[in-house]
Amino acid sequence: MSGLLKVAILISGRGSNMRALARACAAPDYPAEIVLVLSNRADAAGLDFAREAGLATAIVPHRDFPDRASFDAAMDAEIRKAGAELVCLAGFMRLLDPAFVDAWRDRMLNVHPALLPAFKGLDTHRRALAAGVKIAGCTVHFVRSDMDTGPIVAQAAVPVLPGDTGETLAARILEQEHIIYPMALRLVAEGRVTVEGDRAIVDAAAPDAVLRNPDTGQLANSVAPV
Amino acid sequence: MSGLLKVAILISGRGSNMRALARACAAPDYPAEIVLVLSNRADAAGLDFAREAGLATAIVPHRDFPDRASFDAAMDAEIRKAGAELVCLAGFMRLLDPAFVDAWRDRMLNVHPALLPAFKGLDTHRRALAAGVKIAGCTVHFVRSDMDTGPIVAQAAVPVLPGDTGETLAARILEQEHIIYPMALRLVAEGRVTVEGDRAIVDAAAPDAVLRNPDTGQLANSVAPV
Numbered sequence: 001m002s003g004l005l006k007v008a009i010l011i012s013g014r015g016s017n018m019r020a021l022a023r024a025c026a027a028p029d030y031p032a033e034i035v036l037v038l039s040n041r042a043d044a045a046g047l048d049f050a051r052e053a054g055l056a057t058a059i060v061p062h063r064d065f066p067d068r069a070s071f072d073a074a075m076d077a078e079i080r081k082a083g084a085e086l087v088c089l090a091g092f093m094r095l096l097d098p099a100f101v102d103a104w105r106d107r108m109l110n111v112h113p114a115l116l117p118a119f120k121g122l123d124t125h126r127r128a129l130a131a132g133v134k135i136a137g138c139t140v141h142f143v144r145s146d147m148d149t150g151p152i153v154a155q156a157a158v159p160v161l162p163g164d165t166g167e168t169l170a171a172r173i174l175e176q177e178h179i180i181y182p183m184a185l186r187l188v189a190e191g192r193v194t195v196e197g198d199r200a201i202v203d204a205a206a207p208d209a210v211l212r213n214p215d216t217g218q219l220a221n222s223v224a225p226v
Numbered sequence: 227m228s229g230l231l232k233v234a235i236l237i238s239g240r241g242s243n244m245r246a247l248a249r250a251c252a253a254p255d256y257p258a259e260i261v262l263v264l265s266n267r268a269d270a271a272g273l274d275f276a277r278e279a280g281l282a283t284a285i286v287p288h289r290d291f292p293d294r295a296s297f298d299a300a301m302d303a304e305i306r307k308a309g310a311e312l313v314c315l316a317g318f319m320r321l322l323d324p325a326f327v328d329a330w331r332d333r334m335l336n337v338h339p340a341l342l343p344a345f346k347g348l349d350t351h352r353r354a355l356a357a358g359v360k361i362a363g364c365t366v367h368f369v370r371s372d373m374d375t376g377p378i379v380a381q382a383a384v385p386v387l388p389g390d391t392g393e394t395l396a397a398r399i400l401e402q403e404h405i406i407y408p409m410a411l412r413l414v415a416e417g418r419v420t421v422e423g424d425r426a427i428v429d430a431a432a433p434d435a436v437l438r439n440p441d442t443g444q445l446a447n448s449v450a451p452v
Contacts, residue, residue, distance in 0.1 A: 117344055118344040130425070132424060133342070133343070133381065134380055134381040134428075135383050151358055157361050162429070
């Protein structure tokens with residue numbers, strides 16, 4: 001027994017957050033290990049990375065199943081076969097069956113590119129820009145059946161800069177996703193996160209912060225680099 | 227003519243944000259001046275501060291008026307008599323008539339203790355804690371008829387810390403309100419803010435940031451002091 005928390009990661013595409021988690025898990029003192037990278041698409045670019053990194057992979061093509069429940073049951077079987085204790089969604093683009101969500105209650109994390117509860121759902125960056133917010137961010141949370149809800153483990157704030165497009169804002173936020181997702185997984189794996197109803201209580205002595213400040217360059221007057 | 231933007235501030239209580247604006251306006255290079263502090267309550271503690279600071283004050287008791295429209299018209303008359311070009315709401319606890327809001331469209335600012343569009347309305351700190359967010363904040367925005375909507379000029383993010391109560395979170399956010407409200411007013415007074423529909427575009431060359439990072443002490447690993 002390694003003593004490490006066994007994690008399955010679900011992807012649909014390039015899986016950049018999966019890569020960030022894999023990099024974190026490669027560190028000798030990190031308290032989790034990846035036992036499975038599962039994709040619903042055989043052509044997900046993230047699978048190549050996972051194989052090259054020596055990670056176990058599985059493909060469960062959603063089109064092979066008549067409905068969401070049977071697809072999710074097949075995924076669940078793969079995840080349990082791999083011995084996973086926690087599931088991390090990383091750009092997994094299928095809605096999940098409530099039975100699957102309930103089966104992994106408080107044991108399934110997701111990262112969303114907005115400061116929840118603001119901007120749930122898709123197309124968050126464009127909507128944030130249209131709303132004219134000056135601060136955007138991302139959220140790691142336990143998954144509940146309602147989309148993009150669930151106890152929040154960590155969040156990061158980034159500035160919206162003059163001239164930002166959906167792409168530049170997405171890139172700035174993604175950089176923070178890659179920081180807080182491994183940070184949140186570490187906190188969970190170390191047993192420093194307790195779920196109480198709709199809230200995740202993070203151990204006050206946790207060494208890492210739930211707020212990160214990006215290096216924003218031109219905002220040097222008021223924003224200091226991490 | 228001073229060349230300074232003439233500002234009326236509306237308060238209902240202690241007016242701590244009014245005090246922050248007054249402190250800013252006292253600086254020799256600040257581009258705005260306070261020409262009126264108006265309260266709907268004769269016993270507002272902020273009035274004493276204003277008088278001691280040598281500011282013009284007015285009391286328009288809302289109870290003296292049969293309806294919101296006539297009350298707002300009386301306020302409007304006082305504000306115009308004082309020569310104000312911009313209105314700043316600072317803990318003003320009366321809903322405003324749409325005609326008054328329209329008359330001061332893009333010339334009336336408010337500060338709200340949340341990262342809008344999240345947590346509009348009252349009781350924001352308790353609701354933010356109940357939602358389990360890890361990042362809270364405040365927003366300075368132009369006022370529209372719908373409560374706590376309107377083009378966002380500046381926002382500040384603060385961490386929610388373990389053990390926070392509504393009071394401790396409110397105090398941490400208020401500290402940032404006192405920073406970004408004068409900052410936002412400066413940007414507006416300097417002509418660096420353009421309203422386009424529902425968005426406020428801040429001049430890219432503006433020296434101050436729309437994101438501020440508080441000194442959070444125990445989060446020193448990832449949050450650097452301003």
